[in-house]
Amino acid sequence: MAPNPRVAQAFSAMKALGISAEEVKPVLAELLRVYDRNWELIEEDNYRTLVDAYFDFKDDKGTDAKKKASVNFHARERSKQKLHLIDDDDDEDQVLTTRNKPSQKLSVSNRKTPPGTSMQDSRPRTSSEASHARLMNVERVSNSPCKAAKSAGHSVDYEKELVKPRTKKPKLQTQHISTNHNGLSHASSSCNNNATTSTGNITIASSAQGEVKLSLKCNAALAQPNFCNPSLDTVMNFMEEKYLTACKTQDPQFSMVKLLDGLCRSYLMLGHQKRSNFKSSSSSNLAVTQDERSSSHFISDITRGSEKATVFLHHYLVHVPVKLVVSLHTLLKVYMTREGKGWGLRTLEDLPKGTFVCEYVGEILTNTELYERIVQSSCSNDRHTYPVTLDADWGSEGVLKDEEALCLDATYNGNVGRFINHRCFDANLIDIPVEVETPDHHYYHLAFFTAKNVRANEELTWDYGIDFDDHDHPIKAFQCSCGSAFCGDKNRKGEGKVENQVHASTRISA
Numbered sequence: 091m092a093p094n095p096r097v098a099q100a101f102s103a104m105k106a107l108g109i110s111a112e113e114v115k116p117v118l119a120e121l122l123r124v125y126d127r128n129w130e131l132i133e134e135d136n137y138r139t140l141v142d143a144y145f146d147f148k149d150d151k152g153t154d155a156k157k158k159a160s161v162n163f164h165a166r167e168r169s170k171q172k173l174h175l176i177d178d179d180d181d182e183d184q185v186l187t188t189r190n191k192p193s194q195k196l197s198v199s200n201r202k203t204p205p206g207t208s209m210q211d212s213r214p215r216t217s218s219e220a221s222h223a224r225l226m227n228v229e230r231v232s233n234s235p236c237k238a239a240k241s242a243g244h245s246v247d248y249e250k251e252l253v254k255p256r257t258k259k260p261k262l263q264t265q266h267i268s269t270n271h272n273g274l275s276h277a278s279s280s281c282n283n284n285a286t287t288s289t290g291n292i293t294i295a296s297s298a299q300g301e302v303k304l305s306l307k308c309n310a311a312l313a314q315p316n317f318c319n320p321s322l323d324t325v326m327n328f329m330e331e332k333y334l335t336a337c338k339t340q341d342p343q344f345s346m347v348k349l350l351d352g353l354c355r356s357y358l359m360l361g362h363q364k365r366s367n368f369k370s371s372s373s374s375n376l377a378v379t380q381d382e383r384s385s386s387h388f389i390s391d392i393t394r395g396s397e398k399a400t401v402f403l404h405h406y407l408v409h410v411p412v413k414l415v416v417s418l419h420t421l422l423k424v425y426m427t428r429e430g431k432g433w434g435l436r437t438l439e440d441l442p443k444g445t446f447v448c449e450y451v452g453e454i455l456t457n458t459e460l461y462e463r464i465v466q467s468s469c470s471n472d473r474h475t476y477p478v479t480l481d482a483d484w485g486s487e488g489v490l491k492d493e494e495a496l497c498l499d500a501t502y503n504g505n506v507g508r509f510i511n512h513r514c515f516d517a518n519l520i521d522i523p524v525e526v527e528t529p530d531h532h533y534y535h536l537a538f539f540t541a542k543n544v545r546a547n548e549e550l551t552w553d554y555g556i557d558f559d560d561h562d563h564p565i566k567a568f569q570c571s572c573g574s575a576f577c578g579d580k581n582r583k584g585e586g587k588v589e590n591q592v593h594a595s596t597r598i599s600a
C-alpha cells in the first residue's frame with residue numbers, strides 16, 4: 091500500500107531536523123490518536139506540535155515509551171488548564187507583572203489533573219480545546235530571582251512558571267528605538283504591519299486593536315557582575331525618585347507606571363494622527379480642545395548626557411482642577427535645557443509672529459493662599475515655582491485688596507505652559523489675557539502668542555517681569571541664565587554670587 095502522503099511529509103519535515111522516521115513513528119501515532127487524526131493540528135506551525143511531542147518523548151527515554159507518551163500528553167492537558175486560568179482574566183499573554191496587579195496573572199495553578207485521569211479523558215473534545223492543548227507552551231522559570239536572571243535576563247517577577255500560549259494574535263506592528271552615544275533617540279516607523287529589522291533598545295509593538303507593548307533592552311555594557319534581579323517595585327521606586335529629584339520633575343503624582351502608560355497613549359495617539367494624515371497649522375492648533383483632567387503626555391527627549399541610562403524620558407501630567415477648554419499646540423516639545431534652567435519648551439515647527447501657542451494653566455489662589463504655600467514648601471524644601479499674579483477682578487465688583495488678588499499657581503496643576511522659561515526683555519512669547527465669554531466679562535484665560543517669528547526647535551520664552559534688584563520681594567528670584575543681551579540679573583551665571591533660588595512671579599494687567 092502506498093504510504094500516506096501526510097505521514098511521508100511529516101517524516102520528511104522531521105528528517106530535516108535530523109530525526110529519523112523510526113523515532114518519529116510512535117510519537118506521531120500517539121498524536122494522531124490524541125487529536126482524533128486531526129492532521130491540521132499536527133501540521134500547523136511546521137509540525138511544531140510533533141517536534142515538541144518528540145522532544146518530550148525523548149526526554150524520558152528509557153521509560154516505557156507508551157507510558158511516557160501518556161504522561162507527556164497528560165502534562166499538556168495540565169498546561170491547557172493553566173491557559174484557561176489565564177483566559178479567565180482575558181489577558182492570556184500578559185507576561186510582565188505590574189505593581190497594582192501583582193504576579194497572579196503569571197502564577198500557575200497547582201491544580202493537577204485529577205488522579206486517575208486517563209489520556210483518553212484528557213483528549214481535547216472540540217477543535218478549539220484541541221488547539222489550546224496543542225498551542226500551549228510552558229516555559230519554566232526558576233523561582234529564584236537570580237536564577238531567573240540568568241535564564242531570562244530581565245527583571246520580571248515570576249511566581250512559578252511563565253505561561254506563554256502560542257495563540258495566534260493579530261500581528262503587532264513593531265518599532266525599534268535605538269540611542270546613540272549622546273542618548274539621542276531615533277526611531278524608525280512604518281504604517282504597515284511588517285516589523286522593522288533595525289536593532290534597538292526599545293521595541294514598541296502595537297496592534298490595530300490598540301494594544302501596545304513595550305520592551306526595553308538594557309545596554310549590556312552596563313551589566314554588573316553578580317547581578318540579581320531587583321523587584322519591579324524597587325525599580326519603579328528608584329526611577330520615580332530619580333526623576334523627581336535629579337531631573338526635577340515637579341509633578342507630585344509622577345510615577346513610572348504612568349510614564350510608561352503615557353508612552354503607550356502617546357504612541358497610539360501619534361499613530362492615529364499619522365494615519366489620519368494629521369497636520370497641524372497655526373489655526374488648527376486653536377481648534378484642538380480637550381478636557382485635560384485625566385490625560386497624560388509622554389515626552390522623551392535629550393538630557394545633557396550626564397546620565398548613564400541609554401534613553402531619557404520625561405513625562406508630565408496635566409491636571410486641570412476644573413473643566414477648561416484648553417487649546418494646545420500639539421507639536422510642542424518639553425526638553426532639558428543646556429543652560430541649567432531645567433526643563434524648557436520648544437517648538438518643533440516654525441511659528442509666525444502672532445501664533446497662539448498655549449494657555450497658561452494653574453490653580454487659582456489668592457495671594458494669601460499662595461504665600462502660605464510658599465512658606466510651607468520652603469519648610470519642606472520643595473521647589474515652588476512660577477505663580478502668576480492676575481489683576482482681573484474675577485467676579486468681584488469692587489477693588490480687590492492685595493491679599494485678595496488672585497494668582498495662577500502651576501506648581502501642582504498645570505499644562506505645558508509651566509515649562510516656559512524666562513527671558514529678559516526680548517522673549518519670543520507674550521502673554522495675553524483672553525476674555526472668556528461670560529456675561530459679566532470678569533474672567534479671562536492667560537494665553538501665549540508669539541511676539542516674533544520663531545524658528546523650529548527654538549526655545550519658547552516669556553519675560554516673567556522679574557525685578558532682579560528687588561531684594562525685598564517675598565519670592566526670591568533665580569539666577570538668570572536667559573542669555574539675553576539685555577539680561578537684567580546682575581548675578582546672572584558666571585557674573586557674581588549665586589542668588590538663592592528658583593521662583594518667578596509676574597504681574598499682568600487684564
Ligand SMILES: C[S@@+](CC[C@H](N)C(=O)[O-])C[C@H]1O[C@@H](n2cnc3c(N)ncnc32)[C@H](O)[C@@H]1O
Nearest residue numbers: 431432433476508509511512570571572592593
Ligand atoms: C515656569 S518654570 C519653567 C520650567 C522649569 N525650567 C522647570 O524645569 O520646571 C520657572 C522656573 O524655571 C527656572 N528658570 C526659568 N527661567 C530661567 C532662567 N532664565 N534662568 C534660570 N532659571 C530659569 C527657574 O527655576 C524658575 O523658577
